[in-house]
Amino acid sequence: MPGYPVLPEGLAYGGDYNPEQWPEEVWQEDVRLMREAGVTLVTVGVFNWGLIEPAEGEYDFDRLDRILDLLHTAGVRADLGTPTASPPAWFRRRYPGSRLVDADGRVVGGGSRHSFCPSSPDYAAASERLTTALASRYAGHPALAMWHVHNEYGWANQHCHCPVSADAFRAWLRDRYGEVGALNDAWGTTFWGLTYGSFDDVEPPSVAPVGLLTALRLDFLRFSVDAHLANYRRERDAVRRFSDLPVTTNLMIANSKDMDYWRWAPEVDVVANNHYLDSARRDPHIELAMAADLTRSVAGGRPWMLMEHSTGAVNWQPRNLAKRPGEMRRNSLAHVARGSDAVMFFQWRASRHGAEKFHSAMVPHGGTDTAIWRDVVALGADLRRLAGVRGARVRAEVAVVWDWEAYWALEFEWRPSVDLRFRERIEAFYEALWREHVTVDFVHPEADVTAYKLVVLPSSYILAETAAKNLHRYVEGGGHLMVSYFSGIVDEHDAIHPGPHPGALREVLGLSVEELHPLAEAATVGVEPAGVEPDGVEPGAGRTVGRTGGRAVGRIWSERVRVAGARAVRVFADGPDAGHPAVTRHDLGAGTAWYVATALDPAPDPAPGDGPDRRPGLRELLAEVLDHAHVSRPAGLPDTVEVVRRGGHLFLINHGDRPATVEGVSGTSLLDGAPVTGAATVPAGGVAVIRM
Known part of the structure; x- marks a missing residue:
């Protein structure tokens, strides 16, 4: 794997540079300001396919030659993009079969990016030809530091429903299952008599009556990831025929549901991520920290790149709030703290035209006599002082399981509650850990987790048997596991694990679930510590006595838990499962497995009547589990x-x-x-x- 970064020293600083949007006299001002701000790396050429190939097979590299030469003279390195995310108008006109078709069967029009079918052979041939031309011309250019293939795979064309995609999906299924009987078995097509006699009978999921086969939908999502990966690999390999510099693409980790980034990580030389603050959140910096931790985890703990974020407001949220004083600096340095060796923005200079003209930039519409510009220059100075951080790693004692396939499947229709949302529990646990000053890694459920003191499983509705056995071995070997409700329910084909819930996790948790009791909208249940039961009485099965501590509130979910080796540490105080376990602990081998049967809130603030150190709810419970697992963390700090x-x-x-x-x-x-x-x-x- 080529090394990263190919820069003389320090942390990379800069952003997307689109000089083709401006007259050439502005370019000289750009490089002068880049030097003033301390910019070391800019991404160029991401959206100029129609400029460098104005007609099929006819190339004009003059403008790009001059841009790269100017950057080299100014001492600014280039991350050279392949502009294949936005095919030109002539391509759409010449190859109408390459056009994207949505789930309703409508052909998507032009005038934007990502309007092509990811399975189109015409697109594959044209994009590879263009990438080859770029790589052969610029592989030895002295400004070049790395390659940037495409832009935000799956941003608008996650999946296509055209006839080309349908044929490609059927071919993918033949490769995966071999014969149609295996597909029928895996998908459970005997339900509703949906059995297929041939792979040719399979239609991609599109507009259909409600109740579509969920295994079909899962496989179509997997196929779509593979289609985008094939396009990336094709361009990457074309570059590598001429250059040994690092190749990457800008992912949208934590902000894209449709791409399984565990599968993308091995394909790039350095993981690069785009992240944009959600200004509508109460504490958006916590979600930023989560995204940065997830990106570092996808990168396998190695340093990564923040390829895009914003100096101020974005242009696509319902209310695009400007960042507060100091917020851009805090955002940028939080990414560095959590493993990024680069701070990059979209974009260098604010655009006058197009859909993103109200998106903030390093050089805003107001120019250099603005707070944003002064903050950009100051941040460049900060990053020079932090040059020695480059290459250092972040170590975490706690891991949170994140699985994109579970994300997809949990949020299909006809689940027990519309309030079951993958990120809702992930973010609740993450926020409580963040406020406890605990650094977190994210892991795939089948990853080696033996190095962690605690593993948290908040939203693993899908859990394969191999993953369950992995977690069982971890606990028996001395690890500590914390599981939230409705995890371990189905296998990788969305088939219920045999026996009572939670299927794959029954043994490690030491319990079973007799009945699921989703709560009505806005309904809550009380949760309180389990008392000491009389001898011979199953903990949590009846009355509780001797309770201490505060009462917490559960939302969304309740269930009838029956312990089988575990013991109750919290019980439901009311609701459909009053008196039964709400939180359990199972000592297994040298470790412990905990289960939480309702949606306890993070409770960042003390409830009325509680002391300053009392926070009943998920955070209080997590603090108990963290202490039990001997997870180190600072004491006495504000949780801000x-x-x-x-x-x-x-x-x-x-x-x-x-x-x-x-x-x-x-x-x-x-x-x-x-x-x-x-x-x-x-x-x-x-x-x-x-x-x-």
Whole structure:
């Protein structure tokens, strides 16, 4: 695998550069301002297919030659894009069979990007031919640092329903199952008499009566991921015939449901991610941290690239709120804290035309006499001071299981409740861990998790037997597992595991579920600590006595849990399962498995009547489990302070409105050069990075 980054030193800084949108006299100003801001890397050429190939087979590289030469003269390196996300108008006209068709059977029009079928052989041939021309011309250019294939695979054309895609899907199924009987068995087509006599009988999922075969839908989503991966590999391999520089593409990890990024990670030389803050969230910086941790995890713990984020507002949210003072700096350095070796933006200069003209940029419409520009220059200086962070790794003691296939399947229709949402529980657990100052890795359910003290399984509706056995071995060997409701229910074909729920996890959890009791909209149930039961009474089966601690609230879900080796540590105080276990603990081998049978809230703030350290709910329970698993974390800090250790550097990011002091810290503050002895004070909204 080629090394990354191919830069002289430090963290990469810059963004998407689209000089073709501007007259050439602006280019000279651009490179002058790039030097002022400390920009070291820009992405070029991502959307210029129609400019460099104005007619089929006719190439005009003059403009791109001059742009790359200018960047080299200015000392700015280039991440050269293949512009294949946006085929030109002549391609659509000449190859009408390449046009995207939606699930309703409508041919998607032009005028935007990603309007092509990912299975089109005409697109495959044209994109490979263009990539080959680019790679053969620029492989040795001195400005070139790396290659950027395509742009945001699956952004608008996640799947296509045209006849070409249908044939490709059937071929994919033949490769996967070999003979149609195996497909019928896996899909359970005897239900409703939907048995197929031939692969030619299979139609991709499109507009159909409700109740479509879920295994069909799952396989079509898997096929669609493979179609995009095939396009990426084709272009990547074309580049590698001429260049040994790193090749990547910008993923949308945590913000794209349709791409299984565990499968993408081995195909890129460096994982690169786009992330945009959701300004409608109460605490959007927590979701940002989660996305950064997930990106690092997809990268296998290696340093990664923040390929795109924003200096201020984006253009596509219902209400595009500008970032508050200091927020862009906090956002950028939080990504660095969690493993990024690059801080890149979309885009360098704000566009005057097109759909994204109200998207913020490093050089905004207001020019250089703006707060955004001053913040851009200041951030460049910060990143130069943090050059020594490059290459350092983040270590985590806790892992959270994330599986894109479970994400897909959980949110099909006709589940027990419309409130079952994959990210709802993931984010609830992540927020509680973040507020406990715990750094998290994400893992695939079949990954080796033996290095972690605690593994959390919040939303694993799909769980293959191999994954369940992996987790069982982990607990028996001394690990600690925490599972949320409606996990381990079905296999990889969306077939219910034999026996009572939770199927694949019954043995490791030491329990079974007799009945599912989804709650009505806005309904809640009380949850309280289980008391000491009289001898011979099954814990949680009847009355409870001697309770201590606060009462928590559960939403969305309740269920009738029957322990079989586990014991209740919380019980339902009311609702359909009153008196029965709500949280259980099962000591198995050298480890422990915990189960949570309702949606406890993270409870970031004390409830009325609770003391300042009492937070009944998911966070209180997690603190108990973290202590049991001996997970280390700082004590006494406000839960608005983000604490991340990356190698020998401690990042402290204060998202609160008051200064915060972190005890037990000594070293050098890299952002201002001051010595730190015994404690570090971080101003409200500020950031400190201490070389320990």
